[in-house]
Amino acid sequence: MRKFIKTFITSFLAFALLLTGIPLAGSAATGIEDLVIDLNVPQVTREVKDSKLDLNALHVYEDGHFMLSSENLEWHSSNKNVASVSKDGVVTLSGHNGTTFISVSDGSNSDRISIQFKGNQDKILVEKEKGTRYDLIGNAIKHMSMEEKVGQMLMPDFMNWNGNNVTEMNDEIAMLVNDYHLGGVILFRENTVTAEQTASLVSAYQDAAEKYGLLISIDQEGGIVTRLQTGTDMPGNMALGATRSEDLAEKVGRTIGEELNALGINMNFGPVLDVNNNPDNPVIGVRSFGEEPELVANLGNAYIKGLHETGTAATAKHFPGHGDTAVDSHVGLPSVPHDIERLKKVELYPFQQAMDAGIDAIMSAHVTFPKIDDTKAISKKDGTEVAVPGTLSYKILTGLMREEMGFKGVIVTDAMNMGAIADHFGPVDAAIRAVKAGADILLMPVGIVDVANGLYNAVNSGDIAEDRLEQSVERILTLKLNRGIVKAEVEKSLDEKVANAIQVVGSEDHKAIEKEAAAKSITLVKNDNVLPLTVSSVDKIVVVGGSGFSINLLAAEVQKHHPGAVYVNTTGQLNAEQLAQVQDAKYIIAGTYTSSVGGRAQDASQMVMTRQLIETGLPVIAVGARNPYDVMSYTDVAAYLVQYGFRPASFEATANTIFGKNNPTGKLPVTIYNHDGSVLYGFDHGLGY
Secondary structure, eight states, rough: HHHHHHHHHHHHHHHHHHHOOOSSSSTTOOEEEEEGGGGSSSSSSOOOBBTTTEEEEEETTTTOOOOETTOOOOEEOOOOEEEEEEEESSSEEEOEEEEEEEEOOOOSSSEEEEEEGGGGGGGEEOEEEEESSGGGHHHHHOOOOHHHHHHEEEBBBOOOOTTEOOSSSOOOHHHHHHHHTTOEEEOGGGOSHHHHHHHHHHHHHHHOOSSSSOOEEEEOOOOTTOOOOOSSOOOHHHHHHHTOHHHHHHHHHHHHHHHHHHTTTTEOOBBOOOOOOOTTOOOSGGGOOOOOOHHHHHHHHHHHHHOOOOOOOOOEEEEEOOOOOOSTTTTTBBBOOOOOHHHTTTTTHHHHHHHTTOSSSEESSBBTTTOOOOOOOTTTTTTTTOOGGGGGIIIIIIIIEEEEEEEEEEOSOOOTSSHHHHHHHOOHHHHHHHHHTTTTTEEEEESSHHHHHHHHHHHHSSOOOOHHHHHHHHHHHHHHTTTTTTOSSSSOOHHHHHHHHHTTTOHHHHHHHHHHHHHHHHHEESSSSSSSSSOOOOEEEEOOOGGGGTHHHHHHHHHSSSOOOOOOOSSOOHHHHHHHTTTTTSSEEEEEOOOOOOGGGGHHHHHHHHHHHHTTOEEEEEEESSSSGGGGGTTOEEEEEOOSSSSSHHHHHHHHHHHHHSSOOOSSSSEOOOOOSSSETTTTBBOOO
């Protein structure tokens, strides 16, 4: 009889859950065991913002997993003079001294948390409840299979499928997400065409996830690394470095975070905290805030703060530092020769500051640091002996980052398909090495099925201890809880998600911040009494430079100020016809765009072009559209401006500066050298009107 009653009650509860829209979690009918306020979980931290504190109620299920609960909940404050609480769990402090208990109930289960306000000390104290019921993460891990633990550590890309860009979910990808229990995915420009399409794709990824919310990541740094095809194109980190403004860096971080959040993208692989003290760096360059560690740290932390305010996870990269390299790790294996004392003063300084400020994750660099770890391995590419890069180094990821610098967050590898890793170590061996070194998330493993099975075999053979996996899974689930990345029992409708994305992404307010950042970044490096231009309608202005380098955008902006301006589309030495077009000009504006040492060499085509224009004897105003170093190959130019990026807002700001509508206030965030190594223009140099 008792068995019959128990069966009847279970069936009735299951039916009731279906009626309320709450699913039977997992594939089996596993019932709800508890209701917990997420901030009571020991690993979860949350800041009060504008006297408000967001609390989430989590249902805990028999199989150990947890889900966000929002239906049929009652929130209550025991002392509304201290704080009130909304039906959505948003606590608002009144400013009065005292203590209140905030409680939540679903009718069967309940939980509470204590909040105390001490106005005379301007302190808000949150006292968590204690007990084993709050070990949600440990309980979840205890119930996970080994394969589920491995899955949480895998973050593949699905940029293309069968030769086509993935812009909507297909059955094969959904099956991989579910069958391999994936913890996250990364999106690229190929995946993000419009706000509506991107929000729909992201929602479909979350629907495909088995139990736990997916980390949906992207490289939305701003500037030259901008993945969203729609939205706000910020001018980039070195442009922010030129502004010297922490307030602006925070606004840019917040804007990027708001757009990602509106699309459902919850993790940004930014900011870059590499100190770009090597002008020959082919892969970092303008992605860095500059060459001075304190500037990088201060602007980086401001950017991180902005991201965090939107609930978006931030990732500092590329640890221990990719700034002082002259090789691109996408194609080769760079090396940084410095010892630990020098690294602490320069490369490591911004990362330490970010760790101390609570950065969510740090991405490793595929760079060797022989003074920290001189371990060698035999290359699978050619059988030669190669140094082990930071991503695969226990001494760097665990010894330096975890033990010496005290980082508690998530370590993400740089893309495992990059040449520095894939060529020399092979996909499966590299994955095993990275996990043993201390990496928590393997980004873009080559061949998700082979890598997953390779890791299963490594655990089963004892090469990787299962508790090593559990350390990573605990950090990953902690990140997810802290950023609210939890599957909900009742999700917002897709229509709601899309409508919000369309409203937020590329909004007028965001575009205004983009324009402000671009305008304040423009750096006037040289001016022989040429700028700002004063011209009449009959004066001829010629803009010269390649449309392949977006100099046509500069020409279009110049024509807004001077409609008769002529554009000559070339990236090399001018022919007779082109020379004839510039001969009677009053001013020539030359746009150059370089990203490498070769591009700015004396004999490089754009440099030859610009010197040829200078040799006409006409006043030439040169614009460095990306790296600021171009002027080293045409030092006799009459005026030189730097804009640090090729987005339309930067070209608009440059044209406004040339014609006196924008007073340049930018300061060089790097040193510009002559070809002989002497200083041409120093760090912090910048002219105004």
